[in-house]
Amino acid sequence: xxxxxxxxxxxxxxxxxxxxxxxxxxxxxxxxxxxxxxxxxxxxxxxxxxxxxxxxxxxxxxxxxxxxxxxxxxxxxxxxxxxxxxxxxxxxxxxxxxxxxx
Amino acid sequence: xxxxxxxxxxxxxxxxxxxxxxxxxxxxxxxxxxxxxxxxxxxxxxxxxxxxxxxxxxxxxxxxxxxxxxxxxxxxxxxxxxxxxxxxxxxxxxxxxxxxxxxxxxxxxxxxxxxxxxxxxxxxxxxxxxxxxxxxxxxxxxxxxxxxxxxxxxxxxxxxxxxxxxxxxxxxxxxxxxxxxxxxxxxxxxxxxxxxxxxxxxxxxxxxxxxxxxxxxxxxxxxxxxxxxxxxxxxxxxxxxxxxxxxxxxxxxxxxxxxxxxxxxxxxxxxxxxxxxxxxxxxxxxxxxxxxxxxxxxxxxxxxxxxxxxxxxxxxxxxxxxxxxxxxxxxxxxxxxxxxxxxxxxxxxxxxxxxxxxxxxxxxxxxxxxxxxxxxxxxxxxxxxxxxxxxxxxxxxxxxxxxxxxxxxxxxxxxxxxxxxxxxxxxxxxxxxxxxxxxxxxxxxxxxxxxxxxxxxxxxxxxxxxxxxxxxxxxxxxxxxxxxxxxxxx
Amino acid sequence: xxxxxxxxxxxxxxxxxxxxxxxxxxxxxxxxxxxxxxxxxxxxxxxxxxxxxxxxxxxxxxxxxxxxxxxxxxxxxxxxxxxxxxxxxxxxxxxxxxxxxxxxxxxxxxxxxxxxxxxxxxxxxxxxxxxxxxxxxxxxxxxxxxxxxxxxxxxxxxxxxxxxxxxxxxxx
Numbered sequence: 001x002x003x004x005x006x007x008x009x010x011x012x013x014x015x016x017x018x019x020x021x022x023x024x025x026x027x028x029x030x031x032x033x034x035x036x037x038x039x040x041x042x043x044x045x046x047x048x049x050x051x052x053x054x055x056x057x058x059x060x061x062x063x064x065x066x067x068x069x070x071x072x073x074x075x076x077x078x079x080x081x082x083x084x085x086x087x088x089x090x091x092x093x094x095x096x097x098x099x100x101x102x
Numbered sequence: 103x104x105x106x107x108x109x110x111x112x113x114x115x116x117x118x119x120x121x122x123x124x125x126x127x128x129x130x131x132x133x134x135x136x137x138x139x140x141x142x143x144x145x146x147x148x149x150x151x152x153x154x155x156x157x158x159x160x161x162x163x164x165x166x167x168x169x170x171x172x173x174x175x176x177x178x179x180x181x182x183x184x185x186x187x188x189x190x191x192x193x194x195x196x197x198x199x200x201x202x203x204x205x206x207x208x209x210x211x212x213x214x215x216x217x218x219x220x221x222x223x224x225x226x227x228x229x230x231x232x233x234x235x236x237x238x239x240x241x242x243x244x245x246x247x248x249x250x251x252x253x254x255x256x257x258x259x260x261x262x263x264x265x266x267x268x269x270x271x272x273x274x275x276x277x278x279x280x281x282x283x284x285x286x287x288x289x290x291x292x293x294x295x296x297x298x299x300x301x302x303x304x305x306x307x308x309x310x311x312x313x314x315x316x317x318x319x320x321x322x323x324x325x326x327x328x329x330x331x332x333x334x335x336x337x338x339x340x341x342x343x344x345x346x347x348x349x350x351x352x353x354x355x356x357x358x359x360x361x362x363x364x365x366x367x368x369x370x371x372x373x374x375x376x377x378x379x380x381x382x383x384x385x386x387x388x389x390x391x392x393x394x395x396x397x398x399x400x401x402x403x404x405x406x407x408x409x410x411x412x413x414x415x416x417x418x419x420x421x422x423x424x425x426x427x428x429x430x431x432x433x434x435x436x437x438x439x440x441x442x443x444x445x446x447x448x449x450x451x452x453x454x455x456x457x458x459x460x461x462x463x464x465x466x467x468x469x470x471x472x473x474x475x476x477x478x479x480x481x482x483x484x485x486x487x488x489x490x491x492x493x494x495x496x497x498x499x500x501x502x503x504x505x506x507x508x509x510x511x512x513x514x515x516x517x518x519x520x521x522x523x524x525x526x527x528x529x530x531x532x533x534x535x536x537x538x539x540x541x542x543x544x545x546x547x548x549x550x551x552x553x554x555x556x557x558x559x560x561x562x563x564x565x566x567x568x569x570x571x572x573x574x575x576x577x578x579x580x581x582x583x584x585x586x587x588x589x590x591x592x
Numbered sequence: 593x594x595x596x597x598x599x600x601x602x603x604x605x606x607x608x609x610x611x612x613x614x615x616x617x618x619x620x621x622x623x624x625x626x627x628x629x630x631x632x633x634x635x636x637x638x639x640x641x642x643x644x645x646x647x648x649x650x651x652x653x654x655x656x657x658x659x660x661x662x663x664x665x666x667x668x669x670x671x672x673x674x675x676x677x678x679x680x681x682x683x684x685x686x687x688x689x690x691x692x693x694x695x696x697x698x699x700x701x702x703x704x705x706x707x708x709x710x711x712x713x714x715x716x717x718x719x720x721x722x723x724x725x726x727x728x729x730x731x732x733x734x735x736x737x738x739x740x741x742x743x744x745x746x747x748x749x750x751x752x753x754x755x756x757x758x759x760x761x762x763x764x
Contacts, residue, residue, distance in 0.1 A: 002600050008698070010608070012699070014608070015274075015278060016694050017614075019694065020691040028267065030620065031271075032270070032662075033624065033627055035270045036658065037611060038271075039277065040634060043650075045281040045285065047643050054288040061643055061725055062733050063232055063281075064643075065646070065725065065729070066232060066236065066740055068653045073743050073746070073747035074243070074273075075661060075662070076751050077243055077751055079662070082665065083755050084253050084259065084754045086669045103730065103734050168735075172733075210753045230736075232736050233736060236740060236743065240742065247750035251753065251754075311698075
């Protein structure tokens, strides 16, 4: 059987790529995709922990299902915000929306 | 779960059940209320909050768990629920006329506000990390929308976008932390986490990193340094009535979750986490207060002030691992949250009274310090309310802020962190400069402030200001009530 | 054992490459398609882990619904081109440092500290079937399930409020 650490490192790599995307990209849609990748990495973690640590309790899978639903809700609201911003500005670039302004 | 069990459990969390159902009903009722009479929706929403408040208070003293340990109804949840419901009522009161005059009055505003409060109440009662996560989302998503409800006003758009992106980012961290805690202990229930940790055999490094990431995720929500960069822009950009509610409700809910998770589940990790919490609290108090000095816009100043206050409340979390002090620290944090709630609403109600709209699609005005010149002569009542709020923020008697800070610093010293208490005291002195500057402008400068005469705003400002003063005299029974709200495993 | 390992390594390579592809492409559509590929490969990994229901949900909800929504919005708004960032040059450096730091930390924890996770033998069939998940979802996790439904309702209201048609304001 594949050692669990392989899965965990894989998940950590996905999480870091998503994190990097959030911090380095300027376009709001690209940032949101980075966040989705982070949530995906969380699910890989949850499922592998479930499989290796507590396969008799299904709580890890239930958690993953809930993460799916919440991600969908978040994306729906986020894209609605993007659309309403785009209507007026013609851009969803985060350039004018510099997140690190003091 | 059979239907009977379901009804029994729904009855256990009756205030939350009622509020959720009421919000859904209100959504439908709102369709039949004509456009120019949306005030009815506001009144109905306030009615729902009052009913929930009565239920919460009538059930005070109950300590039980519901839904297979997903929820804990205890003194802590009761106390926090009272704070949330009061801030909901105050949030509706300050929004009522403001929305009409800004031309953004919509029935959905109040419905979303109710859903957000449901999320907050669940957050304070959640006893499972899955529930904490869901409650966090349920309170945040309505707030993202509310921050952007004034589109096409550019600053409101920007606030919504920024708040959403940072909020979603933070929940990613929270989830990753939760996943690691789950991996280390095999469970997401707080009781099982702590029993697995004490019985040994868990991967402690996973647990510590998981706890750290949960701290980061919730740190974004309560705006502690260095996770605060969104706060000034969002607080400034969102419609002021939303900001007032967000500054109190979301922060209190975040701290409720932090207190419950850390005090219940993570005491075995205190060795590793206490230095981190210490540094977070210290930096938040210093940076929040120092940057606030440079602000000339009142909303931005209050945003940095709210960051600084997150630092003060964070102090209560530092000695969380010491069993004998933990009860006191939780009580003092709760008391401080109550003081912060009343003080904040007094200040924000005055800010909203002075704000004026520049027309469709334009930013608002009346928010710079100069606009407060002469308020003392023209509107003595509002100026007095603002003065009380400023004194309470600094921590000068006879205000609730003073009592709150006193209890807070006392427990921090009891916990063995005199250095941190000293930083708290010194930063309070620094904060006196920018808070008193507002008072100086109001009384010492001449000017013609433009003020709205709106009954509910006046009422909120004066009632909360009077509350801040009067309750400080009766602070003893109030603190005793908070002391009963200790966190225990049921 | 060996085929499992080969499959895992192949899938991991594809998933990480597509994630990097999402990160690096200058076109939003390519980014989104790379992300779909990533979600698809991760779904196969779930099958490998013995979670068919999650794998299916991953395909339908993530790769299907969510990513289609993304593509739809990208095309609707016509923001295919992602400009290169310029405003905050140190942001990228910060991102690289923090990303590497987290990866290094995780690797350290997993490799250097001893693994004390119980290594259980392969589970009996039957765990993780949709039926079992449904049963636990409607018993132990009933409240989270209900709250999720409220959350979806709120998201729906929010999306409508934000994008709904605004009539020109008439001051009364």
